[in-house]
Amino acid sequence: MLTCGLAILLGVTALVAVRTVTVFSERAVARDLDSLGANVLVLPRGVTLQDYYAADTHGETLPEEYVERLTLSGLEGVDNLSPRLCVSAVLAGRSVTLTGILPRSEFQAKAAWGGAGIFARPAGCGAEADLPLGQGDGPRLLARKRIIENLAEHEALIGADAAERAGLKEGDAIELLGERFTILAVLPATGTVDDARVFAHLHTVQRLADKGEVVNAIEVVGCCKQIAAGLVEKIAEVLPEARVTTITQVVRTQQNVNRTMGNLSLAFLALLLAVGGAATAGAMYGNVSERRREVGTLMALGATPSLVLRLFLGKALVLGLGGGLAGALLGSVLAVWLGPSLANVVVRPLPSLALGATGVAVVVAVLASLWPAWRAARLDPCVCFQEV
């Protein structure tokens, strides 16, 4: 019985420890991947994605109305949308790309009208806490997360390289396509084409370029988990006339991590089922054999077969519950202790997982004891007369 209890305890310990670290590791990976920035692009159908960071410079356009369709779609797992329209302009005698962007406040309001959950983050997505929308974070968030909360008609943001080349700083005035703009902020360097760009309000750029209500691309910051779960296909359903694409490596990484961790958890679950089940079945079988005369005596004294069955199953239940609870406790402690060194994540106990694993241990112990218990219940009570 001690071996059996130990097998259950170790199985549950391993399951809870690995699964707890896995859950926190998955969350950390999701957070890290989300922090990479936009990961879904909505492009005109004829455009082929050659350069992810210059995906909006092809010259073909989409109706701006697509942004509204997306915000009202109610799709879950979209952190942010960034419609973009690029036109050529001259700044301080040099050619620059003027990119029209839409501040988040404008389409977030539309999402609220529709009661849509487009900016809702389902469980398991990266941390919304990474997306503060205070004005002070504007340049940093635009560079990293394609978010700017507010942008007035004649305000502009300038990339780090463009600002350096033109010798501009925050608060300076510049002239673009014949109109004056005030530089709201100089964006931090990102190492992408954005460093050489100037950003202004989308509607201002549309008017100055006389392009109408169109955009070249809509960048979407989607929760990686939701992308893996088919967000791209859902966006394509909302926008059937557009081409919706994603960075496959990012999604594949998320999927691979999830798959590896999931497989590992399944392996430990299988281990618990196999080792715990076999140990319990063996121990209970041995216990029934050892106690044949005791069982026979109980039956001679008036115990019914169903009572004998319940006695042994009750014993298995106590064994599973005790081993399961102790294993869940030990596994949680191990996960909290080993998480930072093994997976570089801070781990906290997961009570629901601990309870679930204990439940599995109880079910395994009871199921594994069914046959030995049934055998005990079918014992010939005459064994009570046998001499030892």
Place this chain on the structure above:
Amino acid sequence: MPRLDNVRKSYARRGRTVEALRPTTLDIGAGEFVAMVGPSGSGKTTLLSIVGGMLAPDSGTVWLDGQSLYDLPLGERTRLRRQRIGFVFQSFNLVSYLTAVENVQVPLYLAGAAPRQQRRRAVHLLERLSLGERLGHRPAELSVGQQQRVALARTLANDPALILADEPTGNLDPDMREQVLGLLEEFRREGRTVVMVTHDPAAAARADRVLPLIAGEIRAAA
């Protein structure tokens, strides 16, 4: 009380049929003390198991208090055994991890008595058998004679009308044997029927009737 009508029982052993009990008819009166004697393998324990409602015969009818024992459903037969029959075993068959009082409580628990009532009755019986000082002792902490007296107390727990004793003196020294036989006689005087299987002619001589059982057959009543 028990009555056997043409009861027969055989076993298959390594492809051969062993006649454990040849067709037997037997009537045991209420309050009678009957001893069954015979060599090993003569069918004594088979007969005791059949009378105790634990081993169905191949043919014939076993009656207890006017009811055909093996025509009853299993649950009903178990209930009847619990209420009407008490067993005494050669090796006492006490549960090793239970105390003396808990061992005596077992039949009362199985009969559904309330815990307080179980305890009161068990203590009373153990005191009656001079074991009042040993209530909390486990079997390993008791002498052989004390263990057999705990087993006898357990036998009386549900106040059975029929006591089936399988070699009750087999493991006892002469003093203890005398004590146990005295108790069985006392039970008989209380109006209980006692059926005892024994090898011991001296023990059998204490019975009202001795039934020699040879090769599964009751030869002649002594």
